[in-house]
Amino acid sequence: MRVREILGFRSNSLASRLFLSATAWVVVVLLVTGVVLSSVYRSASERAFDRRLNLYLRTLIAEVTAPDEPDDRQFQSLGEPLFDLPLSGWYWEVDRTDPGKAETRASRSLWDKKLPKLVDQGIALSSSGVRAGYVDGPEGQILRMAERPVDLGADGKFRVAVAGDASEIFDETRAFDYYLGGTFAALTIGLLLTTIFQVRFGLAPLKRISDAIADIRSGRAERLEGEFPVEIAPLAWETNALIDANREIVERARTHVGNLAHAVKTPLSVIINEASAHEGDSFAAKMLEQAGMMRNQVAHHLERARLAARLTVIGTVTDVAPVVEALRRTMEKIHRDRDITIEVDVSPGTKFRGERQDLEEMVGNLVDNACKWAHSRVFITTSVRPPSGVEPAMLHITVDDNGQGLSDAERMQASQRGRRIDETKPGSGLGLSIVTDLAALYGGRLTLDTAPIGGLRAELLLPSA
Template identity: 30%
Template structure:
């Protein structure tokens, strides 16, 4: 998966969106928490000022001359609390909401929660407290005291949660939209590469010579380089063809002269000399063909079409032997290869089967993942497993009673390997030899 550009873009977008939304979450959460804490702080400061404005000193005691308008201070555990504690240790003044509880300075937490200290309220639940030291009067009548105001911590947490809940939903929705946008961006952005891949596949299949391009400017330099490479390849092809043609003409005359000279040799040496000259001619032809395969453009070749033509030709030679042919090939099976090369490779194998078969030859093909497996089986004498490697070597025959140069299977193996495939020899279920040719399947661009 890590080799996929689309996967890398998706992971990068996911990480970037996750980091961005996390930062947004912390920033917005922090800003709202500070804002809410400031609002409660303003409220508590206002309560302190209102209480201080209603305080008087009578007979050395603090007296509250009026009640606050907020009814929550009059209800037990009403959610709003105040307490005025004289510094000389006198009896504190308290709101009715505190009931029989008293806010003690020693019970207040040292750690702050959003700027407030905590203590337990009359209902046992946490209360956030603000405190302020003040004094009233002058001289000997001066009275110092501390005002405590508080509110329920659960109230503040409820407000925060009512803010965070829609914020989470909003950020998750934005994250989903951004991920969809990133996916669409990657899909749209990579479409030119998919089109370029299709064009290269058409060139490889022989349907195009060069890439005609009207895509993004970022891809144009790559297309230009590919077209230059194709031009250089065409030049190399023409040079290779010219050299192969020169070599073919250069060998024909010397081989013809040698053949005439061999006719004048004694009989026991003439046959050997002519056989070696023919072997040189066959091998040179094969090497020239191999050079051609390396430079020819491949085309999509139907296996059934090639096989049908070969079987029709060979049936005329086997009709007298009573050989039964069985062909099982799906018409849809095709490979990207030159038809002449496949015809020669398969023809050599079928010719070998014809020479050894007694009564039956089977030809079948199947699609195996990304490969086409072509199998030819006969009911001839076959060969031992120890002979398989030797049978794929040039000029080797394992049956001295059978005519042949020993080149057919070796040539077929060379052709199959030239197209990235493999030729294997196995024992046939019919009792003879089974030749298994594995070739790349035809690629169809999506």
Template identity: 35%
Template sequence: MHKGSISARLFWLSALWLVVALIATGLLLTALYSRALERSQIETLNFNLETLVARSLESNGLDSPEVQAADPRFDRSTSGWYWQISSLEGDLINLSNSLVASQIPQLLTPFDKQNARTGILSDDFGTRLRIIERKVTVLGTQYIFAVTGNVDDIENLTGQFRQQTFIVLGAVGIMLAIMSALVARVALRPVGKLAAAIEKVRSGEAPSVEGIYPRELTPLADELNELLRSNTQIVTRAKSQVGNLAHGLKTPLAVLRNEVANRDDELAGVVHAQVEKMNEQVKTYLDRAQMSARSSIIGSRCNVNKVVPRLVRVMQKLHKERVCS
């Protein structure tokens, strides 16, 4: 009875595990990449904020043209990379070239102990911005320095990375699936070898399961050989007992036949007929015992296609009056 394939089960289980593992790996790599981009953006914004503060302190005034951020992205309009300097009341003092005709959204969260605060808001163009603000005292007056970075850029880069990652992982998954299928076939070859050895025993070509098998299959092969030896001993004893019984009955039957040989009454005829039937049965079982003794392998088989035609030819010669085919 066949119920599925071990190699197919191994393949589908490994394929399912590969799909789950690769998807989890892709999501994990994407999350790590996104976090790395966020940390890089925050470090870049802090660097440019410190640059603005330093140049403001070195210049003649906060509205001086010398006050500029180091990153050229602050010069591109609607890039999402903005900076501005404003008073506590919200009056603009200086701003980046990218912030022309616009203004950085105002954060409502309070400043922390380092006089800094951060948040994510959208500008007038719908671009999501990461905003970092810091209160700085210049010549006894407090000002708010603010810089922003484009959060949508991070999401776009993350999406592209996710797509490329799953393409690569998909190719790796296909190669691993092919490899797992090959490994399953190679790993199950000893099982096929064991099945072939058992078939040889069943067909009478071998007396026992022969061959060298892996450690996992060796106990099974040994147990099969023990079972075969046990069955052989049982069958041998049964045949011996049948032969002994036939030999034991042969002498009493001969005596009975001799006793009724010289009598011609009805009882003698009945006894003689039954004795002859019993002699035929005894002879049959003795012949079978002799044939079994010649065979060293229990369960040996012959090629019917070769034997039957010969028997038909013999029967046709012996019984020409009958049709044998």
């Protein structure tokens, strides 16, 4: 499991991106700071070690420049027992560099070994006239060495060198790195916890708005309610204003659709009435035929316009069980003379994300169609399909009948507007077309298949709340 999922951040969310960027920034800053501090401490340790070496170096130079004869100089005044302990890691060496007068005096700790020369390694003199650097010593030791040339004129030229075990520097630096790493690890954890707290609680108002909008879409709320921070409050106000404006536009659209319906249907009714008064006239019959087609077309398109306007209303949710039960009772009364049995199996708690009258129209058309074709039995079932990667949770409604069913070609034609498979059955042929169009407006679909009980199965998928 990834870190952001463990911490409760959604993948690719703003919170996860802020957390990851803050984490990366903290880690980079602490790493750079740690490297710089470690380097500074190592330099400070080297300077402290060099001061100790320079102290011994000045003591040796004082012995070299003493007025005694060279052979009488004992070099016994350094005061460091490690110079007497063989191969202790602390050494001094004095070489006479006059041509033809090679002479070397060294500490007892150096035993029969010799110290390398810094001048041979290309290390230049510092402003104080001293060379300093790391060299390989006896027994594989790494030494920090200070070396200085001394010119006494007629008394000769000398190279005075002092070396100490550099493991003291490395051990001190390593211990400092351990303490620094532990401190920075604790600091990193503290900063990350602080970042998590700031991200989660700082973005909490945005999460509240997201949840509130989800409640509005699912019908549990109508507006964004509650107090929001000053930075977020304008977003809540504008969202509420957008919802109000949407409702106002939809209401105006409904009014216009109603006005248009009255304006068109009235002249059509006059034409049909006038044509009906001349029954025997072939022209009147043609007028009746065409006016009937116009009425169906107008009714269909006005219905689509009305439904499209209603679909833009946010936050409407309908319980499925009461709608299906009411339709069952109504259809049993309508088809009482045919002795049709309508069975219902509705999953508890199923809800449709839309208006009740739209659900009634879709399911009503399907049930009415099934009752017209059934021999004796209609079966209605509802369930909710869980969300998948391609679509949200969907309401699944099936209407089966035990009629003669439809062939594949007839099922293809059945949902076409105004197409009637059997002219002996009552209706305009618009029922399945209206269901198909309305389901599509909701983002759903209608499919026709063979029912397990022998007739036609109509499967309706709609958004579930």
